[in-house]
Amino acid sequence: MNTHNQLPSSHSSVESRFASGFLKALKKMNKNRPSSPSIRDTYRRYNFIRVSAYGLMASAVRPGRAWSHATLWKIRNRTFHRALMKRSRTHSLTRRVARGNPRNELGCEQVNDLRKLVPGGEEMKFCRLLNETAHYMKCLQAQVQIMRNIVDHYST
Amino acid sequence: MDIAVKDANIEPEKGNENPINYHATNMSSDWPLNENILTNTSLGIIPTGNSIVESSVCSSALMADSFCPQIWDQPVSVQSLGYCDVNVPNNARTKDNFGPTSASTGWIPDAILRECMYLPTFPGMVPQSMPHFLADSSCIEREARFSCFSGENFGDMMNRYIVPENLNSNSHVLASMQGQHDVFASGGRKMSMTESSKEAFLPSEYGTEGSPLKNKKTIESSPFSRVEAKLGVGTLANDSNEVEFSSRGDQELEGSPRESSGKGLGSKKRKRTEQNRELDENNRVPEPSAETAKDNAEIQQKSDWNPTSTSKPAGKHGKQGSQGSDLPKEEYIRVRARRGQATNSHSLSERLRREKISERMKFLQDLVPGCSKVTGKAVMLDEIINYVQSLQRQVEFLSMKLATVNPLLNFNIEGLLTKDTIQSCIGSSSSLPFPPDMIMPYLPLHQTPPGLIQPGLSSFGISSNALRRSINSPFTSAFKESTSQGLSLWEDELHNVVQMEINSSAPLSSQDLTGSLPPGHIKAEL
Structure with a gap:
C-alpha cells in the first residue's frame, strides 16, 4: 500500500524536522519569558506551543498531505484557535457538511466524527479520508513521542 | 428486403453464439485456413453484388451480436490474449460470412491493429485475418469516446495504406470510412454503418487485389473519393445500399460539425469525402428509403444488448489498452464476472472502491493499538476515532506541560x-x-x-x-x-x-x- 511504503522511509526525517523546528520555537518562546509568569501568560504560551506543534508537524510532512495543507491553511487564516476552542460550532458545521454527502456506507455518525477530527477531512471522499487518517495518526504518534521526550528532558 | 433478411439473420445468431468460443480457442488454426480459401476464391466472388449485400446484412447482425453479453462475458479462456480474443472470433466469423470477398484488403490489418494496439503478439496474426467490419464496429463507440484514439488509428491506417500500395485512392477510401464510422458512432446506427463501410470497403478491395475493377477505378480516379463512392454504389447496385447511403448522407450532415476535433490531415480528407458523398447520394436517393433505414437501425438496436452499458467496458478497456501495460488487462479480467447488468462500470468501480476501503481499514487497524481483535467496521471506526482524539489531546496536554515547565535552556537536540x-x-x-x-x-x-x-x-x-x-x-x-x-x-x-x-x-x-x-x-x- 502506498502510505505503508512511504512512511517508514520518510518518517525519521519528518520526526527530525519537527523536533528541530519545535525546539527552536520553544527556545524563541523562552527568551521572551517573563520572570514571574501569570496564569494568563501561561495560557498564552500554551496556545503558542500547541499551535506551533500542529503547524510544525504539518509543515514537516513533505510532500504535503491534505491534512497538513488544511492545518497550515487554518493556522494562516487565524481560525485555528477558534476552531479548536469552539468545538461546538465546528461540530455543527461539519455535521451539516457531511450530511450532504450520501456516500457514507458505514455509520454516518462515526464517519462524521472522523471527518471532524482529521483536518481538512470534511470534503474528502471516504477512501481518501482513511488514507489521510492513517498518515495523520502516524504523524501524531511521532509528535506525541517527541513532545513527551522534550518534557522529560525539561523536567530532569 | 433489409428487414426480412435481418430478421432471418438475427435468429441464427443465437445458434452461432457457441462458435465464438470455438473460434477463440482455435484461432491460430483458423487463419491460415481462411487465408487459403481467400487466395483461392478471391477473384471469383468480388463481382457478385447481391451476395455481398447479403453478407453485409449478415455482418450487421453479427455486429449486433458483437455487443452481446456473451461475448463480453467470455470467461477465463480469453485470458491469454486478453480483450482481443473477443474480437478475434468475430473476425473469424465475419470471414466465414464474407467468404473471400473481404480478402486481402489493405486496411483490414489496420482495423485489427486499432483493436489490439496494446497486444504485442497480435500483429503477427494480423495479415491473415480480416477483422475489418466487426472489429471496426466494436471499435466505433470507443472511437466516439476517445476521438484522439481514433485519430491515432487513422494515422496508422493512412500510413499502412500509402506505404505498401502507393494508392492514394485507397487512403481516400479509408478516410471516407473513418468518417462514416465516426458519424455512425455519434448517430448510434450500426446497421447503416456496416452497409456503408462495406460499400466503402469494396473499392479498396478492388484497388488492392488488382481485379479489372481496379483498372476502372484508376482510370476514373480523380484524387477525390467521390469516384470511389460512385464505384462502391455502382458495384453494389442495390436498394439497400442506396438506403444506407441516404441515411448516411443525412447523418453526415448532422455529424460532420461535431467531429471536427483535431484530426489533422485525416479529418480534412474525410470531410471532403463526406461532402462529395452528400452531394452524390442526396441527389440519388429518394426520401422514404431513409425511413426504412432508420427502422432497420432501430431493429438492430433492439437486438443489441444494452448498447450503452456494453460500450462502457469497451471504452474502459480502450483506455487501459492505450496505457499499454499488462496489469490493467489482468485487472479487467479479474473483476469481470458473469452477472449480466451488474458488470457495468459503475458496480465495478464500486467494488474496487469497497476493496480499497477495506484495505485501508486493515492498515489503520494495524496502526491503532489494541484494535487487531476488533472485527466490525463501525467498532473499528470508533477505535480509530478514539485513538486520534486521544493523540490530539495528548498533544494539547504536552504543550500545556511545556508551557508550565520551566525549561532548562541548555539541552542538546542530538540527545x-x-x-x-x-x-x-x-x-x-x-x-x-x-x-x-x-x-x-x-x-x-x-x-x-x-x-x-x-x-x-x-x-x-x-x-x-x-x-x-x-x-x-x-x-x-x-x-x-x-x-x-x-x-x-x-x-x-x-x-x-x-x-x-x-x-x-x-x-x-x-x-x-x-x-x-x-x-x-x-x-x-x-
Whole structure:
C-alpha cells in the first residue's frame, strides 16, 4: 500500500524536522519569558506551543498531505484557535457538511466524527479520508513521542 | 428486403453464439485456413453484388451480436490474449460470412491493429485475418469516446495504406470510412454503418487485389473519393445500399460539425469525402428509403444488448489498452464476472472502491493499538476515532506541560534524536499506556497552580505522578490489556514512588508506567 511504503522511509526525517523546528520555537518562546509568569501568560504560551506543534508537524510532512495543507491553511487564516476552542460550532458545521454527502456506507455518525477530527477531512471522499487518517495518526504518534521526550528532558 | 433478411439473420445468431468460443480457442488454426480459401476464391466472388449485400446484412447482425453479453462475458479462456480474443472470433466469423470477398484488403490489418494496439503478439496474426467490419464496429463507440484514439488509428491506417500500395485512392477510401464510422458512432446506427463501410470497403478491395475493377477505378480516379463512392454504389447496385447511403448522407450532415476535433490531415480528407458523398447520394436517393433505414437501425438496436452499458467496458478497456501495460488487462479480467447488468462500470468501480476501503481499514487497524481483535467496521471506526482524539489531546496536554515547565535552556537536540529515544518513542507509542481522555479532565489541576509548581521541577513531577496514579487506579480494569498488564503497571508505579523518594527529580514519562523503557535510560535516570 502506498502510505505503508512511504512512511517508514520518510518518517525519521519528518520526526527530525519537527523536533528541530519545535525546539527552536520553544527556545524563541523562552527568551521572551517573563520572570514571574501569570496564569494568563501561561495560557498564552500554551496556545503558542500547541499551535506551533500542529503547524510544525504539518509543515514537516513533505510532500504535503491534505491534512497538513488544511492545518497550515487554518493556522494562516487565524481560525485555528477558534476552531479548536469552539468545538461546538465546528461540530455543527461539519455535521451539516457531511450530511450532504450520501456516500457514507458505514455509520454516518462515526464517519462524521472522523471527518471532524482529521483536518481538512470534511470534503474528502471516504477512501481518501482513511488514507489521510492513517498518515495523520502516524504523524501524531511521532509528535506525541517527541513532545513527551522534550518534557522529560525539561523536567530532569 | 433489409428487414426480412435481418430478421432471418438475427435468429441464427443465437445458434452461432457457441462458435465464438470455438473460434477463440482455435484461432491460430483458423487463419491460415481462411487465408487459403481467400487466395483461392478471391477473384471469383468480388463481382457478385447481391451476395455481398447479403453478407453485409449478415455482418450487421453479427455486429449486433458483437455487443452481446456473451461475448463480453467470455470467461477465463480469453485470458491469454486478453480483450482481443473477443474480437478475434468475430473476425473469424465475419470471414466465414464474407467468404473471400473481404480478402486481402489493405486496411483490414489496420482495423485489427486499432483493436489490439496494446497486444504485442497480435500483429503477427494480423495479415491473415480480416477483422475489418466487426472489429471496426466494436471499435466505433470507443472511437466516439476517445476521438484522439481514433485519430491515432487513422494515422496508422493512412500510413499502412500509402506505404505498401502507393494508392492514394485507397487512403481516400479509408478516410471516407473513418468518417462514416465516426458519424455512425455519434448517430448510434450500426446497421447503416456496416452497409456503408462495406460499400466503402469494396473499392479498396478492388484497388488492392488488382481485379479489372481496379483498372476502372484508376482510370476514373480523380484524387477525390467521390469516384470511389460512385464505384462502391455502382458495384453494389442495390436498394439497400442506396438506403444506407441516404441515411448516411443525412447523418453526415448532422455529424460532420461535431467531429471536427483535431484530426489533422485525416479529418480534412474525410470531410471532403463526406461532402462529395452528400452531394452524390442526396441527389440519388429518394426520401422514404431513409425511413426504412432508420427502422432497420432501430431493429438492430433492439437486438443489441444494452448498447450503452456494453460500450462502457469497451471504452474502459480502450483506455487501459492505450496505457499499454499488462496489469490493467489482468485487472479487467479479474473483476469481470458473469452477472449480466451488474458488470457495468459503475458496480465495478464500486467494488474496487469497497476493496480499497477495506484495505485501508486493515492498515489503520494495524496502526491503532489494541484494535487487531476488533472485527466490525463501525467498532473499528470508533477505535480509530478514539485513538486520534486521544493523540490530539495528548498533544494539547504536552504543550500545556511545556508551557508550565520551566525549561532548562541548555539541552542538546542530538540527545533527543538519538536512536534510543526514537526507538523508545516508537516502542511505547505502539502500546499506549493510558487513555488520555482520562487525563484531560484533570488538566485544570495542572493549570491552576503554576506558581506553586514553578519553583521545583521535582514537585511537578511528583504531583503529576500522583495524579496519574489517581487516574489510573479506577480505570485499570478498562485497559485493553488484561490484569497482568495492570499488575505490571502497579509494580512500575511502586517503582516510581521508590524512585521519587530516592531521587527527588522523578521522571514523568509514560515509559515508566509500561515498563517498556530501555534499560540504558533507566540507568541514566537512576
